[in-house]
Amino acid sequence: MTTHDKDRQEFLQLAGLATPMALRVAVTLGLPDRLSGDGVAAGDLAAELGQSPLALDLLLGHLTTLGVLERTSTGYRTTEYGAKLRADAGNGLAGLLDINAAGGRGELAFVELAHSIATGEAGYVRRYGKDFWTDLAENPHLRETFDRQMTQRYLTQVPRFVTGFDWSRFGTLVDVGGGHGSLLAAILKANPSMRGHLVDLARTAAAAEAALREQGLGDRVEVSAGSFFDPLPAGADAYLLSDILHDWDDEHAHRILARCAEAAGAGSRVLVIEAVGGLGAQTEWDLVMLVLYGGRERRLDELRELAAAHGLVFDSITTLTEQRSLLEFHREDIP
Numbered sequence: 001m002t003t004h005d006k007d008r009q010e011f012l013q014l015a016g017l018a019t020p021m022a023l024r025v026a027v028t029l030g031l032p033d034r035l036s037g038d039g040v041a042a043g044d045l046a047a048e049l050g051q052s053p054l055a056l057d058l059l060l061g062h063l064t065t066l067g068v069l070e071r072t073s074t075g076y077r078t079t080e081y082g083a084k085l086r087a088d089a090g091n092g093l094a095g096l097l098d099i100n101a102a103g104g105r106g107e108l109a110f111v112e113l114a115h116s117i118a119t120g121e122a123g124y125v126r127r128y129g130k131d132f133w134t135d136l137a138e139n140p141h142l143r144e145t146f147d148r149q150m151t152q153r154y155l156t157q158v159p160r161f162v163t164g165f166d167w168s169r170f171g172t173l174v175d176v177g178g179g180h181g182s183l184l185a186a187i188l189k190a191n192p193s194m195r196g197h198l199v200d201l202a203r204t205a206a207a208a209e210a211a212l213r214e215q216g217l218g219d220r221v222e223v224s225a226g227s228f229f230d231p232l233p234a235g236a237d238a239y240l241l242s243d244i245l246h247d248w249d250d251e252h253a254h255r256i257l258a259r260c261a262e263a264a265g266a267g268s269r270v271l272v273i274e275a276v277g278g279l280g281a282q283t284e285w286d287l288v289m290l291v292l293y294g295g296r297e298r299r300l301d302e303l304r305e306l307a308a309a310h311g312l313v314f315d316s317i318t319t320l321t322e323q324r325s326l327l328e329f330h331r332e333d334i335p
């Protein structure tokens, strides 16, 4: 093969949509789970799942080329490699790829990337006719799968967030948009005298409350169902925004920071955990944030500038993991 042909093939492999979509549809249909065991004939599987026998066989063939499935004397079965796509594999992949779950559905908005690049707006709105958060609010399955995805993505990082920063300085911490509360729970467990307050939208807040109670933290944590565009609980020692600002364009990010600055009192801090542009943020994620939300992974100077508009003075940046940093701010008028 000439270098010219090799380059062409490499680019086509990078850019081709057939394989990513085959994997996503396979997971959506639950094929890696269903085909664990003895081989199943394509026709039987098609009847069972209500799919076109001919078309399903084509999909099974490509999944076999990819090594996800293998042929047996009786049909197709999942390989050891393909088992990593099973719902019970424990790696969160199935949840991310399923096109009916929040992650997979969001990824399909990439077909609107050209629109996002032209306008700076979320491709998600163009594809689904509503923004990401409205879609989640209207569809409990999306809400639940997104929240689970958020917990899963931090599983290995949370212990390093807890040890990588001195949280013991704070007696009270408000986790603004705290999701199911896995980070807040870990911080509270490591700092037994601290009290926490999590704020998130109603359905997520209810699940967070149950999860925190289950972990024995019910008496040290308060959960409020509410919006971070409305006033936040006032007077806490610290306000945490973990992976919040990158979900929003500048106008909305300003409104969130304004609420934190307004609630923060003497000596309190605003803590921002983000993937910072140029400091570990992946360029690919810039595009994900753009397409999903019209957001981006901001650089340090951009985050400082955003915060400064609300009298929040930058104190320090701490590298927590390869991908996340923590920025600390205090109110300008209150040292």
Ligand SMILES: C[S@@+](CC[C@H](N)C(=O)[O-])C[C@H]1O[C@@H](n2cnc3c(N)ncnc32)[C@H](O)[C@@H]1O
Pocket (backbone or CB within 6 Å): 133, 150, 151, 154, 176, 177, 178, 179, 180, 183, 199, 200, 201, 204, 226, 227, 228, 229, 241, 242, 243, 244, 247
């Ligand atoms: C990317 S997730 C981050 C969750 C959590 N802070 C973490 O780092 O795992 C963004 C969170 O913001 C919450 N959120 C979105 N809009 C909100 C609003 N208007 N008010 C409060 N929370 C909101 C979502 O429900 C979600 O839990």
